[in-house]
Amino acid sequence: MGTRLGKQTLRLDSHPVIQAWASIAGAKEGNGPMGRYFDEVIQDEYFGEKSFEKAESKLIRETLAKILMKGNVSAGDIQYIFAGDLLNQCIAASYGVRESEIPFFGLYGACSTMAESMILGSLMVEGGFAERTVCITSSHFCSAEKQFRFPLEFGNQRPPTSQWTVTGSGGVLVGNSGSGPRIVHVTTGKIVDMGITDANDMGSAMAPAACDTITAHFTETGLAHDYYDMVITGDLGIHGKNICKQLLEENGILIQEILEDCGTMIYDTEVQKTNCGGSGCACSAVILAGYLLDKLSKKELNKILLVCTGALHSPSSIQQGESIPAIAHAVGIEMIS
Known part of the structure; x- marks a missing residue:
């Protein structure tokens, strides 16, 4: 069991293992300094779908499939999935994993969601409530701009302090055994x-x-x-x-x-x-x-x-x-x- 070290910090004494991981990124991200490290780079922002929101759901769905494949496990081997995104009601995550039939916790931590999901997923493993959990999230430049700022067609100028929402999805398989991080x-x-x-x-x-x-x-x-x-x-x-x-x-x-x-x-x-x-x-x-x-x-x-x-x-x-x-x-x- 874990040990509480203070108001906010826990030490996980069993050291849950990151057994597998996967990432899919957009074309702009693939052309950046980290491009060679992604499992897949998509060239079409629609990812073959009819909307940016559907594309983001597909990003999560395909990333989950890669995680399971790389971990040599099936969806039935996963006790819980912790997932979230930036869209209203976390629709990218919920639509992205709905066919997996894995017990699902939908999270909203905005851009902190990856760490939030890993904390919760690792605590499930540490407490003995799960052998394996998947922690995953996504975002999409076009869907985020439309929801939080302006539609792309508006063509507004971006101030110097602004940032570019990453198109992609990344996730990890956390388990109670193995030799990974x-x-x-x-x-x-x-x-x-x-x-x-x-x-x-x-x-x-x-x-x-x-x-x-x-x-x-x-x-x-x-x-x-x-x-x-x-x-x-x-x-x-x-x-x-x-x-x-x-x-x-x-x-x-x-x-x-x-x-x-x-x-x-x-x-x-x-x-x-x-x-x-x-x-x-x-x-x-x-x-x-x-x-x-x-x-x-x-x-x-x-x-x-x-x-x-x-x-x-x-x-x-x-x-x-x-x-x-x-x-x-x-x-x-x-x-x-």
């Missing part, structure tokens, strides 16, 4: 709201939440600041990453040399014109299930802390002038002999 610590985030109201400046809204969770993780675990090879936030982008670095330094958390961000890794921001970088649930999901787990499995990385960040607003809350609540969840992943 292991989930050792989880830190659940708290909602942090600094009064940001600009939906085109997610980095500023989420950076304080990332700082809060990272600070809690190191404080409650007692780990040295250089314990991890890399601490990776989910999608703060260039602007948010700089804010997070400053806030962490003010808190005495000196990890600036190992701090990275999936949103700054996934695109060549200058060449691909993505302003502050990537965002969306799939941003951290495809970087994890593509680049990071590949590096861990090859022991080119041995210990990482994935800190997925999310902005918990909605179109209605923004239209009503509400500020943007943010959250960050952290998962410590290690290669253990």
Whole structure:
């Protein structure tokens, strides 16, 4: 059973294993620096479907199929699936997994959903309630723009602080045995709201939440600041990453040399014109299930802390002038002999 280390952090004593992982990304993501790490890159944003929303559901469905295939298991071998996305009522996830007949938990953590799902999935395994769980999420540039900002046909200009929603899906199979990367610590985030109201400046809204969770993780675990090879936030982008670095330094958390961000890794921001970088649930999901787990499995990385960040607003809350609540969840992943 796990051990509580503080208000937000648990140590998972059985070290649930990431047995398999898969990622599918869009053409823009495939043309970026991480493109060679994805299992599949689609060239058609409709993915052969009639709408962007149907395409996003297909992304989850096909990613789930790849996870099961790579893990050499069937849907019947999975006790629970934890999945979510950015669309209303999490329709990408629910439509994407509806044919699998796997017991389903639909999650909404915005862009923190990958870490949220991994925390819950690993706790099910740690507690002995499941032998295997699947944790998966998705996002799609076109469906997210239509829901949260403007239809693409409007052709609006994007301010410098804006980010590009990643088209893709990533997920992992978490189980109680195997030799893959292991989930050792989880830190659940708290909602942090600094009064940001600009939906085109997610980095500023989420950076304080990332700082809060990272600070809690190191404080409650007692780990040295250089314990991890890399601490990776989910999608703060260039602007948010700089804010997070400053806030962490003010808190005495000196990890600036190992701090990275999936949103700054996934695109060549200058060449691909993505302003502050990537965002969306799939941003951290495809970087994890593509680049990071590949590096861990090859022991080119041995210990990482994935800190997925999310902005918990909605179109209605923004239209009503509400500020943007943010959250960050952290998962410590290690290669253990």
